[in-house]
Amino acid sequence: MTIKRVLFLLLALFPIAGFADDAVLAELLARIRQTGQAQFSYEETRILELAAEPWHGQGVMLSAADGSLVKLQLQPTRVIMAITDQRMLYWDPQQNQRHNAALDSAGPAGEQIKVFRTILQGRADELQTSYDISAEKQGKQWTLRMTPKPELTADALPAIEIAGDDKDEQRRILIKQADGESTEYRMQKASEAQQQEYSLQRLLLEASGE
Amino acid sequence: MSFVWRKRWFVLLFPLLLAITFWQIKVETDLNAFFTATDDEDSRLLAGLLKSGELSRRYLLVVEKTEPAPAAGTSAGDTSISVAALSARLVTQLAKLDDVEQVWPADQPPRDWVDAVASYAPYHPRLFSLNPETDAPELFDPSQLAAKADGLKQALLSPQGSFVKAIAKQDPLLLSLNGFKALQSQFQQQAKLGSGGALILQSRPAALDSEAQTRLQAAIHANFDSLNAEAGGVFKLSMAGVPVFSVAAQSEISQDVTLVSVVSSLAVALVFLFLFHSFSALHWVMMVQGASFVLGTLATALVFPQVHSLTLALGASLIGISSDYPIHVMVHCAKHRNTPLSAVRLLWPSLLMGGLTTVIGYGALGFTGFPGFEQIAVFALASIIASLGLTRWVLPALLTNSSLHSAHLPGIAAWVDFCGKHRKILLGLFAVGVVLAGLCLPQIRWMDDMQKLAVDMDLLKQQDAAVRSHFSSIEPGRFVLIQADDWETALQRSEAAERRLQSLKQAGVVSEYHGLFPWLVSAQLQAENAKFYQGVTTPAFQQAWQAGLAKAGLSVEKLGNLLPAAPEPLLPENVMASSVRHILSGQIVTGQTGVMLSLWLGEHDPDKLIAGLAGLEGTRYFSQKDQLDHLASKYRDRSLVMLGIGIGVMALFIWLQQRDMRKVLLTLLPSLASVLFIFATWALMGEEVSFLHVIGLLLSVSLCVDYGIFFIENRGKDADVTYHAIASSTLTTIASFGALGLGKTPTLPILALSVSLGVTLGFLLCPLLIQKPTNK
Numbered sequence: 001m002t003i004k005r006v007l008f009l010l011l012a013l014f015p016i017a018g019f020a021d022d023a024v025l026a027e028l029l030a031r032i033r034q035t036g037q038a039q040f041s042y043e044e045t046r047i048l049e050l051a052a053e054p055w056h057g058q059g060v061m062l063s064a065a066d067g068s069l070v071k072l073q074l075q076p077t078r079v080i081m082a083i084t085d086q087r088m089l090y091w092d093p094q095q096n097q098r099h100n101a102a103l104d105s106a107g108p109a110g111e112q113i114k115v116f117r118t119i120l121q122g123r124a125d126e127l128q129t130s131y132d133i134s135a136e137k138q139g140k141q142w143t144l145r146m147t148p149k150p151e152l153t154a155d156a157l158p159a160i161e162i163a164g165d166d167k168d169e170q171r172r173i174l175i176k177q178a179d180g181e182s183t184e185y186r187m188q189k190a191s192e193a194q195q196q197e198y199s200l201q202r203l204l205l206e207a208s209g210e
Numbered sequence: 211m212s213f214v215w216r217k218r219w220f221v222l223l224f225p226l227l228l229a230i231t232f233w234q235i236k237v238e239t240d241l242n243a244f245f246t247a248t249d250d251e252d253s254r255l256l257a258g259l260l261k262s263g264e265l266s267r268r269y270l271l272v273v274e275k276t277e278p279a280p281a282a283g284t285s286a287g288d289t290s291i292s293v294a295a296l297s298a299r300l301v302t303q304l305a306k307l308d309d310v311e312q313v314w315p316a317d318q319p320p321r322d323w324v325d326a327v328a329s330y331a332p333y334h335p336r337l338f339s340l341n342p343e344t345d346a347p348e349l350f351d352p353s354q355l356a357a358k359a360d361g362l363k364q365a366l367l368s369p370q371g372s373f374v375k376a377i378a379k380q381d382p383l384l385l386s387l388n389g390f391k392a393l394q395s396q397f398q399q400q401a402k403l404g405s406g407g408a409l410i411l412q413s414r415p416a417a418l419d420s421e422a423q424t425r426l427q428a429a430i431h432a433n434f435d436s437l438n439a440e441a442g443g444v445f446k447l448s449m450a451g452v453p454v455f456s457v458a459a460q461s462e463i464s465q466d467v468t469l470v471s472v473v474s475s476l477a478v479a480l481v482f483l484f485l486f487h488s489f490s491a492l493h494w495v496m497m498v499q500g501a502s503f504v505l506g507t508l509a510t511a512l513v514f515p516q517v518h519s520l521t522l523a524l525g526a527s528l529i530g531i532s533s534d535y536p537i538h539v540m541v542h543c544a545k546h547r548n549t550p551l552s553a554v555r556l557l558w559p560s561l562l563m564g565g566l567t568t569v570i571g572y573g574a575l576g577f578t579g580f581p582g583f584e585q586i587a588v589f590a591l592a593s594i595i596a597s598l599g600l601t602r603w604v605l606p607a608l609l610t611n612s613s614l615h616s617a618h619l620p621g622i623a624a625w626v627d628f629c630g631k632h633r634k635i636l637l638g639l640f641a642v643g644v645v646l647a648g649l650c651l652p653q654i655r656w657m658d659d660m661q662k663l664a665v666d667m668d669l670l671k672q673q674d675a676a677v678r679s680h681f682s683s684i685e686p687g688r689f690v691l692i693q694a695d696d697w698e699t700a701l702q703r704s705e706a707a708e709r710r711l712q713s714l715k716q717a718g719v720v721s722e723y724h725g726l727f728p729w730l731v732s733a734q735l736q737a738e739n740a741k742f743y744q745g746v747t748t749p750a751f752q753q754a755w756q757a758g759l760a761k762a763g764l765s766v767e768k769l770g771n772l773l774p775a776a777p778e779p780l781l782p783e784n785v786m787a788s789s790v791r792h793i794l795s796g797q798i799v800t801g802q803t804g805v806m807l808s809l810w811l812g813e814h815d816p817d818k819l820i821a822g823l824a825g826l827e828g829t830r831y832f833s834q835k836d837q838l839d840h841l842a843s844k845y846r847d848r849s850l851v852m853l854g855i856g857i858g859v860m861a862l863f864i865w866l867q868q869r870d871m872r873k874v875l876l877t878l879l880p881s882l883a884s885v886l887f888i889f890a891t892w893a894l895m896g897e898e899v900s901f902l903h904v905i906g907l908l909l910s911v912s913l914c915v916d917y918g919i920f921f922i923e924n925r926g927k928d929a930d931v932t933y934h935a936i937a938s939s940t941l942t943t944i945a946s947f948g949a950l951g952l953g954k955t956p957t958l959p960i961l962a963l964s965v966s967l968g969v970t971l972g973f974l975l976c977p978l979l980i981q982k983p984t985n986k
Contacts, residue, residue, distance in 0.1 A: 048366055050375060052765045055367065081369065086295040088369060095364050098398075102298045102315045 039190040062200040080207040089207040213607035231508045238516035266417035266452040273407035291441045293407040303433040309426040316408040317400040331380040335743035335775035336736035337728040338385035350746040359758035382769040389728030408680045420460035423453040450677035466953035467523040477945035494608035506593030521585040532597035534939040541935035544614040551606035564916035565598045567860045571912020574856030629977040647890030657898035690809040691832040697782040700805040701732035714822045722812035733779045740775035845901035881914030884971035902960040910968020940973040
């Protein structure tokens with residue numbers, strides 16, 4: 001579930017560069033809506049309650065203007081996770097596990113993803129009803145913190161932190177669950193050569209098993 | 211009491227009676243309640259399943275994209291939206307409706323099912339397998355523990371991570387999920403079938419609560435239409451399920467009831483006007499019939515909790531029958547220039563006997579086992595008694611100032627004369643006819659398919675099949691039924707049946723089945739599972755598991771301790787007290803005694819399935835259709851018996867009055883002969899004869915016997931007048947019963963045909979078989 005939230009955040013908030021007030025946030029959300037096709041390489045670190053040590057993975061993320069999103073994990077094993085067309089797809093060839101579920105019926109995970117969809121669609125009003133948003137800038141580094149509003153803690157929304165620098169080359173996104181689990185992404189824009197390697201449509205088809 | 215006061219009381223009491231009836235009556239439109247007997251366990255089971263079964267309350271909805279796109283100008287919304295996206299929006303909208311218990315995409319379980327599965331984790335040592343002896347070696351293979359630990363890690367990292375985590379904390383080997391693999395595969399199969407547009411909606415109201423279901427269907431369509439308009443109108447919604455049929459049937463029946471009531475009343479009124487040329491008399495007689503109808507309805511409403519709308523429709527036809535009594539009085543009045551009072555006094559013994567035989571006919575109807583006809587019997591009893599009483603004591607007061615002119619019916623006297631003149635030849639022909647008819651009887655084709663009596667809904671059936679093609683098929687009407695005196699025995703039997711079904715599935719006899727394991731597990735199987743679990747989870751096994759966890763990078767501290775089985779089994783009573791009750795409510799059938807469980811079946815070969823289940827105690831294949839067909843045959847046998855008994859009782863009463871066996875036989879002969887000829891005609895035409903045909907003939911006998919009584923007794927001492935009165939009665943009976951023929955519910959035309967044919971033939975045979983009485 002954490003992965004999905006992160007996927008949206010990565011794309012939704014990647015361009016954010018040190019704005020803290022509502023007016024700047026609105027401007028950023030307007031820019032997010034215009035986000036077209038994009039590709040990133042990422043490194044992921046997850047801290048799970050039942051794991052003895054942090055888990056590491058890496059791969060690429062691809063997004064399309066229609067809101068489709070694919071996370072292709074390449075290490076340690078190949079796993080595809082995607083969100084398209086109001087559905088969540090998952091394909092782990094090694095475990096032979098495939099899931100295909102409607103976002104709205106995916107329980108807490110689906111509920112959380114709706115938050116990111118809201119971000120993608122730039123509906124600042126809805127976002128600000130769930131989160132307190134604050135920004136901090138120290139030199140070239142900036143951090144955007146999204147904290148669930150205290151009255152919404154029963155919904156177990158994660159706290160989200162996005163950090164970057166002025167050059168917009170690298171971003172760090174940290175998602176902290178209410179139960180103590182966390183996921184950190186370090187992302188970098190893919191080069192032109194890397195972008196030719198993967199097709200979002202082909203990966204979606206592979207994930208759906210078609 | 212003076213005539214003036216009788217009239218005043220009648221005019222005062224009639225509206226009061228009407229008001230009380232409206233206040234008291236609860237009309238039911240549930241066809242099932244009308245047709246399905248509840249006098250044995252299987253019938254009760256069938257009735258219960260149809261009425262409130264979980265599957266019966268389910269709608270299957272399919273959202274599809276239409277091709278081509280709608281015409282220009284009609285589409286203003288976002289046409290890029292997909293089927294899955296629109297379906298997801300529709301689910302959100304429909305879930306808010308009060309009449310919706312739950313709605314979910316067909317390819318994934320509802321949220322509370324997932325929560326319920328997680329609640330079984332603490333019991334994993336007791337329910338990990340239906341066949342622990344076979345499955346345990348693989349499930350507890352020490353060499354596979356490292357791979358299992360790795361699989362657990364991947365599951366924790368997957369989208370199901372939070373669900374798996376909740377289970378793994380109590381059941382690190384995820385043993386409890388092993389039993390639910392079949393459930394998972396059901397949804398995976400469904401996912402392969404569709405594009406996300408298949409939805410399941412469970413309604414709160416019962417399937418046959420057509421008022422609530424009509425409201426719900428309108429709300430479903432309204433929500434869809436609004437979303438579809440936003441999406442540019444490129445989608446269509448199809449619906450299937452028992453409630454769809456029940457609403458359609460209810461609509462057809464409502465139309466039938468209105469049509470039959472109106473046409474029947476109009477036809478009787480027109481015949482009456484034609485016969486007597488008096489609006490005043492029509493007005494009073496209609497009020498008498500109206501009062502009889504209201505009294506019949508009130509009596510039915512007092513005896514039964516609800517009055518079926520079909521009772522009212524068939525009851526409306528009684529207007530024609532119970533108007534016989536006033537008609538006889540009025541014909542004699544008009545022809546002999548008598549006062550209504552003297553005419554009614556003169557005819558009273560015949561009217562009473564005629565009414566009695568009609569009541570006997572309807573009473574016999576009540577004993578055919580058909581629940582709806584029990585109501586009709588009570589209705590008829592009350593309304594015929596009311597009609598007789600009102601004819602005797604009130605009608606003369608009402609008709610005081612009415613001028614009556616009885617129409618001369620052409621051909622009536624001629625037919626009586628013709629029969630008299632050619633009696634020998636006609637009787638010879640009749641005798642030959644009787645012999646030939648008797649020879650035809652063995653060719654009668656009995657209708658064994660009760661479905662043929664249901665409202666014809668071919669179009670709806672085609673739509674139903676089209677919608678169901680989007681869903682993995684579980685047949686709502688056929689299942690394996692397990693019966694036992696107690697839960698433990700029932701569950702042991704259910705588990706034995708599931709093991710057989712597993713083999714039958716592998717052999718291709720059944721495509722899929724929905725069992726009860728591991729939602730409900732017998733104490734015996736729980737003990738067996740626990741014994742295997744305790745046997746294999748040795749310290750060495752635990753060490754191997756911990757090593758696997760460590761290798762996978764998982765917490766040995768949190769997952770390495772394999773807990774022993776709980777000392778107490780998971781009791782079915784406790785399961786049924788939890789939310790699992792809702793999941794299984796369609797499979798736990800409440801019988802009068804003991805426990806009944808049903809295992810749902812997908813497509814299957816009934817014969818091979820029955821053979822495959824042979825030898826299992828308390829386990830049998832149940833088919834709603836077979837059960838209905840069995841009922842059809844049972845009703846037929848009973849209706850034939852009741853036809854015989856009805857005729858016997860009528861004969862007894864006529865004998866008690868006449869004390870002359872020849873007269874008894876002569877009275878009965880026209881009606882019996884008409885029954886014989888009608889059966890023979892049906893046999894020759896190849897008509898499939900159902901119990902309804904027989905019931906129709908039973909009614910016609912009870913009516914025709916009246917004609918025999920009137921004709922033989924000839925109390926007006928004028929055979930022509932008596933036969934005119936009988937002809938008038940026949941006309942009104944045909945007018946009222948003929949109206950039933952306009953109904954689309956097959957029950958009504960069958961009754962219309964049987965009764966109309968019976969009374970017409972009986973009427974024609976009267977002067978032939980009964981020598982014209984002399985005018986004294």
